Amino acid sequence: METVSLAEAFGSFDETWSPRLAAELNGQAVKLAKADGEFVWHSHADADELFFVHDGRLRIEFRDADDAVLEAGDFTVVPRGTEHRPVAEPEAEILLFEPSETRNTGDVETDETVTDVERLD
Numbered sequence: 001m002e003t004v005s006l007a008e009a010f011g012s013f014d015e016t017w018s019p020r021l022a023a024e025l026n027g028q029a030v031k032l033a034k035a036d037g038e039f040v041w042h043s044h045a046d047a048d049e050l051f052f053v054h055d056g057r058l059r060i061e062f063r064d065a066d067d068a069v070l071e072a073g074d075f076t077v078v079p080r081g082t083e084h085r086p087v088a089e090p091e092a093e094i095l096l097f098e099p100s101e102t103r104n105t106g107d108v109e110t111d112e113t114v115t116d117v118e119r120l121d
Contacts, residue, residue: 006054009120010034010093017112019096019104021119031096031117033104035088042106043083049098050077056092061085 004022009032013020017039019031035058051060052075060068060076063083068076070092078084086094105113 004120006032006093006095010054012120016088016091017104018114019117021117022095024100027100029096029098029100029102029117031098032120033094033096035086035092035094036090037088039086040105040108040110040112041083041085042108043081044078044098044102044106045081047099047102048077048080049096049102050075051086052095052097054093054095057089058092058094059087059089061087 002023009020009022014034016034016036019033021029022032023030035056041063051058051070053070053072055072057072058070060070060078061084062068070076103113103115
C-alpha cells in the first residue's frame with residue numbers, strides 16, 4: 001500500500017495544465033495538476049469529472065450554467081457532456097478523479113492536450 005502526500009506530489013513538478021497520474025483504482029484515475037490562468041473550452045462525452053482544489057482558487061465556467069468557484073478544500077463534479085473551461089485565479093493545485101482514459105482536453109485537440117499522462121515518482 002502506498003501513501004501519497006499531496007504537498008510532496010505537487011512539489012515534484014512545475015508544469016501547468018499537464019496532469020500527473022497519482023493513482024488508479026477500479027478503472028478510475030486520480031490525477032494532480034497545477035493550473036494557471038485559462039484552460040480550453042471542452043467536454044467529455046462519456047465521463048463525469050471531479051475537480052478538487054487542494055490549494056488556490058479555481059473557477060469552472062459553463063456555457064449553460066453559472067460558474068462554479070472552488071476554494072481550497074472544495075470540489076465539484078462536472079457531468080459528462082457538459083462544456084466547461086477551468087480558470088485558475090491566479091494559480092491552483094487541483095486533484096482530478098475521472099476514468100483512466102479521459103483526455104485532459106476532452107473533445108478538443110490543442111497544444112495542451114496530454115496523450116500520455118506521466119506517473120508521479
